Amino acid sequence: MAPPAAKPPGNPPPAGNPTATPHTATVANVPVDTRHWIAGARVTSATHAPTATFTDHSPIDGAPLAEIARGTAAEARAAVAAADAAFPGWAATPPAERAALLHAVADGVDARAEELAAVETADNGALLRSHRHGVLPRVAHNFRYFADRLLALSRPDFETRGHTNHVTWDPAGPAVLITPWNAPLMLASWKIAPALASGSTVVLKPAxxxxxxxxxxxxxxxxxxxPPGVFNVVQGYGDEVGAPLTAHPAVRRISFTGSVPTAHRIATAAAAHLTPCSFELGGKSPLLVLADADLDLAADLAVEQYDNAGQVCLAATRILVEESVRDAFLGRFLDRVAKLTRGDPRDEATDIGPSIHPRHVERVDGFVRRALAAGAEALVGGAPDTRLSDASGGNYYFPTLLTDVDQDSEIVQEEVFGPVLTLQTFPDGDEDEAVRLANGTRFGLAATLAAGDRERAARIAARLVAGTVWVNCFYVRDLSAPFGGSRRSGIGREGGDWSFDFYCDLKNTVTAPKGWSDHG
Structure with a gap:
């Protein structure tokens, strides 16, 4: 099958001007301060001179966007000290006041939504229309939800032999939040909002x-x-600023979204001080298509896995189809892929934008080349889109579907994090084999199931190892629901009260029914 047609990139305006002022870059016509934010003030990385900055490039066209302050252990220590100093006052702030401030943050996000969307698209290459209509509204909603949830946070008192048990959530202390590049602001706010709502202070280290x-x-x-020090931002590389943040003895919580190897390093550093960690890690999620499924819906769900150029941890990259409907499903799927438009993510007509970085394109392509060498067949894609990349200067990869893959092969077992799907089949009616294939990796973040029979779908869903299972839908998320992964896909759950359970120390106060004076 011929690769899907790409939209000519045209000549869009440059994404940024990194030399607008010594500490400000103009990105998508928006001024962005490139320094750290520590204790309520902008801070440079003077201790790292003469390499006090690093260059941030746009994946759309490879253009330099900004020279970013490059953090070191000194900035890490300063940020944690600021968060630690601000913690007592923030923890003592009445919940209603904390909630009102979080609502004010949400209002600020709404007021600058267009600017935030334009800058985020320039920086990570995701579709501008998705940022405008989906991502930025969720950012504001994250702050509003956890602000409101704080005010409703309670558990009923209960009795033990006449004694009253009263459970409360005490703020834990400074929290270090390390966030990924695939949905930077949304995933950051998913952590920041509950941490601040809980009364903990924050040091954010963005990708x-x-x-x-x-x-x-x-x-x-x-x-x-x-207040100053309640929220801090330190920029830079993991080994230079992330490592000293996660090893700092004053840090009381660490939340990380990213790769399994990095989580191992963070957990090792945190172990020295018994710092609790929450990890949302890799995924290799299945999409099971049963013979009685609505195959048009199933094909739509499968194509949706190419969203954000496949750079979605929840993506169901392993398509598992009941044998009798393989060809019917595949025809529908390939028809839809052929209609996808690749190109500049700022264009409303674009369906798939660039990958994040040239090194990431090389990594994705390495997985595909090794799979092809091992005997896999690419029914669509299978290589970088060099024509589009050469024309635009960006990082583009063809949407890819590989068949003839073994369950134990690298391409089936390891997270690619790109627009690469695999297709396997299982015998008709063999639910055990379907579940074996679905659960047959070290991951367990999510699973998607397309089915026509409600009882059969429920039976299979109950056997899937995953933090989230979607049935005849994908990426439906409610902040009240627990979110996280099983196996190597993570530790802990976030969302609803689970987020407060993590960012707080839960306390149970037990009160006896007697022993009181007559005066109260």
Missing amino acids: EWTPLTASLLADITHEAGL
Whole structure:
């Protein structure tokens, strides 16, 4: 099958101007301060001179966007000290006041939504229309939800032999939040909002490939009235600033979204001080298509896995189809893929934008080349889109579907994190084999199931190892629901009260029914 047609990139305006001022870059016509945000002030990385900055490039065209302050252990220590100093006052702030400040942050996000969307698209290459209509509204919603949830947080008292048990959530202390590049602001706010709502203070370390909207968020929190030190942003590389943050003895919580190897390093550092960690890690999720499924719906769900150029941890990259409907499903799927438009993510007609970085394209292509060498067949794609990349200067990869893959092969077992899907089949009616294939990796983040029979779907869903199972849908998320992964896909759950359980120390106060004076 011929590769899907690409939209000519045209000549869009440059994404950024990194030399607007010594500490400000103009990105998508938006000024962005490139320094850290520590203790309510902008801070450079003077201790790292003469390499006090690093260059942030746009994946759309490879253009330099900004020279970003490059953090070191000194900035890490300063940020944690600021968060630690601010913690007592923030923890003592009445919940209603904390909630009102979080609502003010949400208002600030809404007020700057267009700017945030434009900068985020320039920085990480995801579709501008998705940022406008999906991602940025969720950012504001994250702050509003956890602000409101804070005010409703309670558990009923209960009795033990006449004694009253009363459960409360005590703020834990400074939290280090390390966030990924595939949905920078949304995933950061998913952690920041409950941490701040709980009464903990925050040091955010954004991914070095996408640091810009974290800096804009610092401005928004300042304008909303957050006290100095309550929210801090330190930019830079993991080994230079992330490592000293996670090893700091004053840090009381660490939340990380990213790769399994990095989580191992963070857990090792945190173990020295018994710092609790929450990890949302890799995925290799299945999409099971049963013979009685609506195959048009199933094909739509499968194509949706190419969203954000496949750079979605939840993506169901392993398509498992009941044998009798393989060809019917495949025809529908390939028809839809042929209609996808690749190109500049700022164009409303674009369906698939660039991958995040040239090194990431090489990594994705390495997986595909090794799979092809091992005997896999590419029914569509299978290589970088060099024509589009050469024309635009960006990082583009063809949407790819590989068949003739073994269950134990690298391409089936390891997370590619790109627009690469595999197709396997299982015998008709063999639910055991379907479940064996679905559960047959070290991961367990999510699973998607397309089915026509409600009882059969429920039976199979109950056997899947996953933090989230979607049946005849995908990526439906509610903040009240627990979110996280099983096996190597993570530790812990976030969302609803589960987030407060993590960012707080739960306390149970047991009160006897007697022993009181007559005076109260």
